Amino acid sequence: MRNVIVLGLLVLFSASCWAQDKVFDWVRASDEFAQLYPADYHAGRVYRAGNDGGNMHVNIEAKQPVTIAMAFSKEWNEAQEHPGTISELEFRCIREHVVNTTYECHLPPNHPMVLLVRDERTQDRAIYKGIDAMLGQGARQLVSPNDLRITYHSWLCVQNCLQPEFQWVLLLKEKYELTSVPKIYSLLTPERDGQQVSVRIKAPVPMTIALLPSQSTDQIYDKPDTLGSALANTSCKQRGVQSLSFECTVNLADGRQSLVVVPDSTAKIPHKKAEIEMQAVECRANCDLLKK
Known part of the structure; x- marks a missing residue:
């Protein structure tokens, strides 16, 4: 229930950032x-x-x-x-x-x-x-x-009667079998600066999860050892988590974004599944006003 309230407040905050108050x-x-x-x-x-x-x-x-x-x-x-x-x-x-x-x-x-x-x-x-x-x-x-x-x-x-209307949109909800290979989801191209993103994870082992530019995640898939340097350049990340929901924002200049999920340790990976969910606040009406 608390997460629902927080997400609702973020939507209201987003709308207030992009629209002048109605008179x-x-x-x-x-x-x-x-x-x-x-x-x-x-x-x-x-x-x-x-x-x-x-x-x-x-x-x-x-x-x-x-x-x-x-x-x-x-x-x-x-x-x-x-x-x-x-x-x-x-x-x-x-x-x-x-x-x-x-x-x-x-x-x-x-x-x-x-x-x-x-x-x-x-x-x-x-x-x-x-x-x-x-x-x-x-x-x-x-x-x-x-x-x-x-x-x-x-x-x-x-x-100021006509204003952009925003709502939370589910981009990803999946259970997948854990492996040592980073799981990468290319999901989001920011539509405006300060766009809200919410991520939830539930896993049997500690995990690292981050939202990164898609260009860098292509390199991570080929060379997993580059993940550390990529994480240093983003604030939208969590390490060593098993059950957590967190929020962050993305900007237009960030470009296409991908969600990267990988176990912290590849030594002993159980044959179990992790749950991943990602949502973003997207404009659903009067979106042309965002360009003004």
Whole structure:
């Protein structure tokens, strides 16, 4: 489990090295228009925050002062069936006497909330009801509506949005019979500087394992005694190991790389197998950006 966490952190580090941080901001999404009469409520968008809660951001413009608040969506729906209970609702992020403002509110987790806007002309309400009783629907023609505009915004990436995407790729996973001859795998051509490589070995005897330029490994295969000088020129190596996982990096200038595995002692090699695994972090999407 620890190795999985370490590899995941290395992937994140690799991505951060090659890409600028994404920049997020509130971006205009849509407009909503309504007309309010004295003491009317307008229910806007319902926000459904996740486990960590969330934020909302809108612009409010009104012809006459309004009060803005957030209420739990379930309670608001129930209050529509019993209008007398609206005053008992739990309102959050209340803003009063608004005609033009940017309204924001931090929302609780896992509880849908609705945006509410209320016309503040409460003194005219009694007069309006009296006219409405006499004239019915025609009463609205005698009362000036409060024009309301809500501009919704979404939290979106606005800069450096398209970035290279990396993931660990399995290059080698093998069990092989131990011999005195170095085992050589030509597996990797670096795609960028600082490319991460992870190697795991499990063997019955102490082993030397190293990642070397393929040009030098060709010589090692023909002349095993040149291994010592080749190892002196690489930092991606381990000696005397039987069970180990380790990580290192390669660069473009290193050229084609090969993994070399050989027992430390060729005197008594058991008829057993060694396990070798190698992974590398490779770009899998938007890779052209690496060339910029």
